[in-house]
Amino acid sequence: MENKSNKEYIIDTNLLVSYFTKRNLTEWNIAQEKLLLLKKGLINIHLPSIIIAEVVYILSKQYDCSKTDLVNFLIAILTEEGIIAEDKHISLSALEFFETENLDFADCYLMACKDYYNLELITFDKKLNNKAKK
Amino acid sequence: MIYTLPMTKKGTITIPKKIRDDMKSYEKVVLIKKGNTYILRPVLDFMEIAENFKTDKVFTDQEIEQARIDSHLHRDAKRYGKQK
Numbered sequence: 033m034e035n036k037s038n039k040e041y042i043i044d045t046n047l048l049v050s051y052f053t054k055r056n057l058t059e060w061n062i063a064q065e066k067l068l069l070l071k072k073g074l075i076n077i078h079l080p081s082i083i084i085a086e087v088v089y090i091l092s093k094q095y096d097c098s099k100t101d102l103v104n105f106l107i108a109i110l111t112e113e114g115i116i117a118e119d120k121h122i123s124l125s126a127l128e129f130f131e132t133e134n135l136d137f138a139d140c141y142l143m144a145c146k147d148y149y150n151l152e153l154i155t156f157d158k159k160l161n162n163k164a165k166k
Numbered sequence: 167m168i169y170t171l172p173m174t175k176k177g178t179i180t181i182p183k184k185i186r187d188d189m190k191s192y193e194k195v196v197l198i199k200k201g202n203t204y205i206l207r208p209v210l211d212f213m214e215i216a217e218n219f220k221t222d223k224v225f226t227d228q229e230i231e232q233a234r235i236d237s238h239l240h241r242d243a244k245r246y247g248k249q250k
Contacts, residue, residue: 089236090230
């Protein structure tokens with residue numbers, strides 16, 4: 033659980049992308065500083081699921097990052113105590129789906145929501161529909 | 167390696183010693199529900215994962231921003247085809 037007295041930040045997609053890819057040294061230094069503080073439990077960071085989805089897309093499609101590295105990285109970030117994400121459990125489950133199923137992250141997020149809330153999925157996407165019925 | 171774990175009436179299970187010993191090198195593990203399965207997954211150090219990632223790909227800020235936008239368009243295009 034996050035420390036409520038910590039200073040809180042919200043991060044954009046490019047902070048995680050720059051940190052992971054080391055594409056820009058100045059940005060990497062800023063990202064490294066903040067993520068180190070997060071790791072030490074000194075700050076809290078809000079991480080909305082839409083940012084996770086963008087990071088997944090950019091690292092996998094642009095940088096050809098392996099699913100395993102990508103999922104390990106994001107699970108490790110999400111499970112830091114200072115990370116605030118109202119749907120953390122759904123994002124974690126979506127990442128598990130993403131690693132093993134041949135679906136894009138948005139579909140994986142839908143699958144995770146469907147499971148978590150025990151809902152029936154209505155979609156016109158046949159592939160997703162088949163996965164959801166398994 | 168597969169273990170069948172008995173569950174107490176209170177829902178407690180004991181992770182076998184061999185698995186616990188394997189997990190000692192990790193700071194934490196996460197239990198994730200995926201469909202009808204539960205996955206116990208060691209959490210790696212995100213700094214180490216990022217440090218080990220190597221790429222020779224170089225993108226401008228504009229290309230990264232475009233990729234961010236594409237991440238949303240990609241799904242629409244896949245579902246509905248390209249709009250004319």
